[in-house]
Each structure stands twice: as structure tokens, then as C-alpha cells.
Amino acid sequence: MSASRALFWDSGRNRRREYDRFIHVMSRSDLDLANYWLMEARKYENSTIESPYKRRLKECVFEGRTRVLSNKSPPQVQHDCLSLKAVNPKRQIPKAADFILDAPDILDDYYVNLLDWSSSNILAVALDKTVYLWNESDGSTTELSTFDSSVTSVSWSHDGRRLAVGLHKAEVQLWDLESHCLFRKLQGVHNSRVGSIAWNNHILSTAGKKIVNFDTRAEPRAFQTCQGHRGRLCGLKWSPSGRQLASGGDDGLVCIWELSMASSNRWLHRYNNHKGSAKALCWSPVRGNLLASTGGDSDQCILVRNTSTCEVLSMVNTGCQINEILWSIDGKELLSSHGSYDNQLMLWNYPSMTKITDIPGHSTRILFMAQSSDGSTVATAGADEYLKIWKNVLPKHSTKTSQPFANVNLIR
Template identity: 45%
Template structure:
């Protein structure tokens, strides 16, 4: 073979393809470059093939890649990015939208503030703490009632009771938060005007012994005494007693009117809970006609809480020897659920925005427990008190909870989340910040 002449062997030239085999090789013969084929056989090793830039070569390689599916970077690849899933819960139906998952709320495990409350009586049957709708927290320490104005952060003394009448055994704000009822050990009840800081009335004659529980229903003040009687007082008239409920044989230690004011729940030392009809208030004669009588607890019942999102639902808690939280349908009288807590239940509070219940306890842990309703799974346990947590009160915005215990400490907890957003600057102040300069209520 002459060195100046290149002859391509026949077996290297493209064969003429039949129609049935055409799709298996090169569908477009016009794109073939015979000059390049001759060059590649003789001189191709001397240069990098990628350096060849002829138009016919590029067309050939592109066509070959398409036909032979050599663009492997697109294998199993989406043409467009898939839409992000709304949640991790997949639905079998393409028309059913998956539910969004609500982020879990952070619940601080420690109290935001601890205040000294010297003289706080360690008595399960009394009610010595209340937070009014005017944003004023009242607490009774021995013979004296102290007020903390959460709007200004100031602390003041409302009244000190004479020794022959005291100590203070119960306190409760009116629904407008302007007047405070103060129950005494000598069976009297005093009414105090918070704004003018003066006593406006004394109620006598309803009880023969100390008044340990109070509950307002508009202009009706209901009082519960150690004598087992429940007395309704119309504070607008001179002879205030307008009705008496008889059903407890021991001390009445818990009273709560429903939000509608149509039903009264009472808890007593003899392990009994009664539900009373508000229409009995109109009767001046003592009545034993309760709507329901619950006797399933095995210890005194002081903790009572009406549900804010289900009007007929009542939660009750039993003391030492019981330790259960029970839920009642007050329309039918049925017990809906009973939960063992393992310790004395001292008080109960419902969240105003979430389906949650907060309970305070005695021995052994002296803790506060936050429950998810209706599953009653524990969301958090709040520890810090060293004695039974007898009293709890909730701020008007429903976020902050004050707890008072036999260890003579008052603790503030941010347990129910942040307050609703508001445009008022004054309302944006945090209760705990306003309380930051106070270390003791005395």
C-alpha cells in the first residue's frame, strides 16, 4: 500500500441498512462525515477527538446520543421538581389534602419568678389566692390580704383583719375584678372595694363557723362553710341571704359557678361533689334538691374546674387517699373518665385557648402537671415547690399561672403560652417583667 494513499477497508465502511434495522444504528446517513472517518483511522490518535469542531461532527454526535439514549444524566430524572409535601402524613386518596402538623409549643420547665409569701396557711380546705379580671392578684397571708397590680407592678396591703375575727380563710374577686370578697375564720364575709380601698359591706348570719370557699355569680355571692352549708347572698339587698343548699355533712372546701351561671359545683370534705341549679337561688328556704351527687372520689374534693370549650364538662380532683382527676357530664351525671395522678390533687385550671388542663399536687413531688385533653397524656411536669401546691390562679389573658404552696412561696409560670398579639403598648408588658423588682409580698 502506497504511503501517500489511504484505502479504507470495506469492513470499516457503513453497511447499507435495511428498513427494519434502521432504528438500531444511524437514522440519518446525511449526518455522517466520511472525511472524518478516514482521518480518524489514520491520524486520529495524534489529536484528541474532543478538539474536532466541525459542524458535521457535532451534528453526528448529537444525533447518535439521542438515538442511542446516551444522555444518561436524565435517566430517572424529573422534568420538573416535585411539589413539596404538606406533611409527613400521606393520604391514600389523591383528592384528600394531608393534614398540617402543628408545631409543639415550648413549655418552660422552671418558674419565671419566686416570691416570698410568709404566713401563708398550709390548709387544704381554704382558698387564699385569686387573680381578678382587672389584672390584680390577691393573696391572703395570715390576717392580711395583699394585692399585686400586674398592670403597674405595684404591691399593696388591702386589709388586716382583727385577731378575734381572723385569720382570712378565703378570697374571691367579683367578675368585673373591682370588688373582693374576704371570708373569715369567725364566719363573717367582708366585701372590699379595690379602687377606693375601703370596706363596703359585711355579711353575717349565714354560717356558724369559718367560711373556706367563695364564688361569685353576678350579684350573687355563694359562700361555703365548715358547717357544711352553702349560702347564696344577694349583695344588692339588705337581707342578703336568698337561698341555702344543704347536701354536705362536712366542710365545703370547693365552689365554682359555671361560665353561664346556671350550675354550681360544690366539693366537700366527705368525698362528695354536688351540682346545683341556679334557679334554687330564688328560694329563701333551704333545699336539698341537687341536680347530681357524685360520690366516686375517696377523699376530700377541693379542686373543681368547669371546661371553657364544653359547657357541661366538669373536672374534679380528689385529695390524699384518692389522687384522681375525674371528668363529668353535668347534664347526664355520667363519669366520662378517671385518671390516676399518684398524688393529692389540690387545684385544677383549664387553658383558655388550648384543650389542656393544669393540676397542682401534694406529696410526693409537689408539682404542677400539664395534661392534654381528652387523651390525658402528660405534656409537662413543673417542679420547684417543696411543699404541697395548694392554690393556683390564672392571669386574665390566660397565659401566666400563679401557684402558692405550703413552703410559703409564690411562683409564676409561663405555662399556657404567649399572650395574644395586641397593638396596645401597655398590654404588651409581661406580667413577670413587671414583677421583677418584687421579692416578697410583705
């Protein structure tokens, strides 16, 4: 391998000369200065006090002559190649579920909500008239209760200690997780099945053809009724701040309600962008005024809106029915579940709304989704009567490691 060469101009001979680039140009070197530092300076190297002669010599003779060797230009140091950078391992997005559990008799109904994951990593799933609890830490399954009518909605309180169960007979029951006992019944406020439930600390919101807010700190009582939809409601979600409630109905409307508003029948905003039933609603965990919503089979679009300005920030047509949507904990990804095409999961980048990947899901439409407490694990349930657990499908919230899953049937 030949060495690189550089060209320099020799001013003494008025001609261009070629030198090896790795050898300094001797004509540009200060040999007198080099000789002094090699020979004379040794006499004073052990002295801690600089002599007057040496100090005067430096001031008069060697003023400005500090370089023994001279290059045409200083070498370029590539600092980037020397710096240490932490390398994050790339997340492996699954192409198959980690575990598949039986979920027989689960309702094939778009307008109900039968799956919810608590902050203590307990997954509640309603199979017809029975509610089961699946513990992520040890893979155990327990039966909470069997009811006298079909279960149409389940929702955990924020502390994971209470489970609200909505029934087809227009009743809501509150259950204690530790004792597995019923401690409250909320009756006489709805005249149709309770299709969706949402918690906001001590406030419990239930939806039939109207929204009823309960104060659960003592004896539960209804303190606010909200009516803004022309049909039955199928979606209900509180914002992370707890100040706004989003509702979606089979009329295609999405309403935003302010908790502090005096008029119970007056919404803050009402949108009619969707062509189908607006069931899937999800607030951004990072920016609490961003709401993602979908409109079912007739609509096939994911829409992200700023509820403070009412501006539509993103909209994408997925080409198939959308049943549920989840937002990653870091707010950078969206996960949607589908039917009527390949019954798959779709992972989206936000805010570009470009598709990251398709994930094969169920053999029939994926009706329900729930997200674990760390945000990375997702449970899906479909009309094929299977419950599937997907690990690392979304970015994790913390470094907490979850326990391995056990392969266990809910019931057969």
C-alpha cells in the first residue's frame, strides 16, 4: 500500500516539491529553538525557581517562537469517533402472540367493553355472564362472579382495588379486589345496558344512552348527568388530567365534557368527523389535550385532535374496520386493532402517522384491547374466542421487569 503524498511550495527554490505527508517540512522547523530545549533547558529542569537569565531569554529571544515543528495545517481530530454513546437495544416487535388463552362465550359485540388491565397487573375479562381475573405475575386465573345478566363493561379504579362491572340489565356493581365481595350496587339511573365505564379517581362515569357521574367516596350517588348523543354510547375515557371526559356513540359523534361545567347537558365540544360508531377513544399520556378516535367499519380512519383548539392534527385511513386504539406511554406510537380485512394489529408512528408494521392478530375481528401497567404488554380478545398476550408490542414505561407468563386457560 503506497503512502499518501502532499504538495508544498518551496519558496527558496521557487518551485513545487513533493513530500511524504507523514514527515514534517524541515524548512518550516525552528531548529535553534529545538536545540535549546534539548540541550540548554536541561540545566534548569530540576530547579524550582526560574533564573533571571532564562526569564529574560524567553522574553527577548524566543518571543513568539513556541513551535519546534510546524505543519501546514493542524490535524483534524474526529471527536465523535472518540465519544462514548449508550446504545439502546432495538425493540423486537412480535409477529405472534406470546400466549394464547381460551375465552369462550365472549360477546361478539362491537358496542361493549369487556377487557381492562389494572395498575396492579390484574386483567379482567368478561365472558358472557362471568367475570374472570388473570394475574400477570403468576399466570393464575380466578373467577370473580357470575351475574344474572350479560356483562357489557368492566373497568378498574386507578388504584386497582375496585372493579366496576356494567350489566345488560342497566345496573352497575362495584367489587372489592381483596375480598372479592360486592360492596355497592348502582341502580335506577340507566334505562339501557351499561356499555362503557370510566374512572377518574373517586368519580365513576357510566354510559348507557346518557352519561351518569357518581361520587364513590361514601355512599355512591349520582351528581351529574350528561346527555349529548342521539343514540347509545359505546366509548368513554377521562383525560390524564381528569378535567375532560370524552364520549363516543353509535351516532358517530364525539363529545368533550368539562367536569367543572355547571350545565350537565352542555358539552364543551362536539365533533362529527366520523362516519361510523365512535367507540375507540384514547388520550395521549404525554399531552393530555390530544385525543385519538376512530369510527368503526364505515369510517376506517384514525383521527388525532387537539381538544383545546379543536384542530385536527393527524388523520389516516387504515382501509379496514377499527375496533380499538391504544397510545404508547411515551406518546410516540399508536396501536390499533382491526377487523373485516386481515383482523390484524397495526402499529403507527406519531405524529407522522406512518405505519411501522402490521402484526397478524386473530382469525376474526379483534374487538377488545387492554394495556399493562408498564405500557409494553397488550391483551387482545376477538370474536374467535381467544385472548392473546403480546409482550413488547409497545415501548416500556420503566425498567421494571415483568414476571413470565404462564400458559393457562380461562375456562373450558
